[in-house]
Amino acid sequence: MRRVLPSLDYLDRGQGKAVVMIPGLEGNKEFWRNQVGAFSARYRVVASGLLKRQPSSQSSVIVHAGDVVRLLDHLSLDRVALVGQSFGGMVAQEVAIHHPDRVAALVLCNTTDRPDRGRLGMNLFTLATFAHPLVFALPRSRHKPYLRWVGKHRGFVMDPSPGNDQLAEYVVEWGLRHGLGPNLERAVAGIRARTTERLSRIRSPTLVLRGSEDWIISPRTTGRLVERISGARLAVVEGGGHCCPYTMPGETNRRIMEFLDSVRY
DSSP states (O other): OEEEETTEEEEEEOOSSEEEEEOOTTOOGGGGHHHHHHHHTTSEEEEEOOOOOOOOTTOOHHHHHHHHHHHHHHTTOSSEEEEEETHHHHHHHHHHHHOGGGEEEEEEESOOSSOOOTTOSSSHHHHHHHHGGGGGGSOGGGHHHHHHHHHHTTOTTOOSSTTHHHHHHHHHHHTTTTOHHHHHHHHHHHHHOOOGGGGGGOOSOEEEEEETTOSSSOHHHHHHHHHHSTTOEEEEETTOOTTHHHHSHHHHHHHHHHHHHTOOO
């Protein structure tokens, strides 16, 4: 069932223990299309979008975390497993820190606790990353070949996995669906985010998941999350990139389900 809470779009399917999924910077619930069907056979899955906001000096990940809590209240969900991808993982951290009683389990996918330049430098990855947005100025017939080149060099969210073509379609269709303003607002919020010194306050069982080919989130960053969150587990999706839930859903889903099955709530 597709519902709207003010201007927050979300999908609510299945029955059982609740799993709430938060997307990345582009803010669309459609990012989770490869998880909704698989997980709703065993769980109640809520795939949420992000609210559209314009950039301001008040742009903050904490504001988006408040939207998630309001969604839980709207759906009368007391405790949930929270799954966050990239920017959504930053949002999920804030929910777990400020509302520990609401988060029974936490899955942080390809995310960080603070801005990190990763592998940016004088290399093809940097060139491909900054060239990535130019795809929106190209004719549709050039989208896939262009994003294949970006993916070959792991530019921005793209990767060299077999699912790169499907991710390319998603990026073109949904990447700017909310408009430049809301995307910029989330980017500003992400740049300002700092949870590093507060990660120890997370008490929920936590899985930190990373695609091995993700060059945006470094192994050092992932290691910092695992080290600072008490009892956190690490899962690496071999061959997956920054958006491995989309490009390699089979292996990603298996890792997340194994973790959720081990948590009682």
